[in-house]
Amino acid sequence: MTEPVTGRAGERADAPTVLAVDIGGTKIAAAVVDGDGRIVADRRTPTLAQESPEVLWKALADLLDAVHADAGAPPxxxxxxxxxxxxxxxxxxxxxxxxxxxxxxxxxxxxxxxxPGLPVRVHNDAVCVAVGEHWRGAGRGRDNVLGMVVSTGVGGGLVLGGRLVDGASGNAGHVGHIVVEPDGPPCPCGGRGCLEAVASGPSLVRWARERGWRPDDPDATSADLAADARAGHRVAAAALRRAGR
Incomplete structure (x- = not known):
């Protein structure tokens, strides 16, 4: 039931290493990362989102074992x-x-x-993006950063005054469920017109299909939609303009 994990391996690091995991609606990615933020080894596997809880857990556990082995099983x-x-x-x-x-x-x-014995931290994926970009990426050297994830869903995280803002529930900066179209499409959260319901990848594809986008591949994704928009397809371009607005 589980597809083989795929990935790449790098050189074993001497600095303390951690397991870093990204669990999304479409894929799970895992890496061994050294203390300077360099990836020692990484792999990914599809998210078995419709399977049982334990089947998905086993897919995650197998992925972590594989990527740790790729890195040379460092402490x-x-x-x-x-x-x-x-x-x-x-x-x-x-x-x-x-x-x-x-x-x-x-x-x-x-x-x-x-x-056992290791610290384990779990946070919102977009919060982790904001922290990572502040530490080593586009937000490096900036005191105030809004990080956003636009993928199967839409999320966000905030760094203000050089510090991560968690909020009472850990969802500060989670822009995906701000209502942007009060009479817009229903959202999986139970609301209507959330940014996620408008601008996520599956939402883009659904909106475009309803208005006449007919890709050759019945399983076409938002990446295919973007390619058609670049090629001048009117509906595909309109879908991206709407999401951007």
Whole structure:
């Protein structure tokens, strides 16, 4: 039931290493990362979003074992996870809207049991993007950063005054569920007209199909939509303009 994991391996690092995990609605990516933020090895596997909780957990566990082995099985200093939400924070019990397999799944507890003695942190994936970009990416040297993820869903995270802002529930900066079209399409969260319901990849594709976009591939994605927009397809371009606005 599980597709083979794929990835690449690099040189083993001497600095303390951590397992870094990104759990999304479409894929799970994992890496061994050194203390300077360099990737030692990385792999990814499809998110088995419609399977049972334990099937998805096993796919994650197998991925972590494989990427750790790729890196030469160095001692680990911790495990960090960015996961699509919502979740209870900081407990790390996750119920991702786009991953029906997990509802109130105790992700942080299960990882702590698997890696006893190691610190395990689980946060919103877009918050992790904001922190990573502030540390090593586009926001480096800036005191104030809004990081955004636009993928299967839409999320966000905030760094203000050089510090991560968590908010009471860990969702500060989560722009995906700000209502941008009060009479807009329904959102998986139960609301209507959220940014995620307008600008996420699947939402873009759905809107364009309803207005006459007919790609050759019945399983075409937002990447195909973007390619058609670049080629001048009127509906595809309109979909991207609407999402950008």
């Amino acid at each position: 680990l200093a911790g495990v960090g996870v960015g996961c699509v939400g919502p979740m209870t924070w900081p407990d790390g019990e996750v119920s991702p809207l786009n991953v029906p397999a997990w509802r109130r799944f105790p992700l942080r507890r299960r990882l702590r049991e698997r890696y």
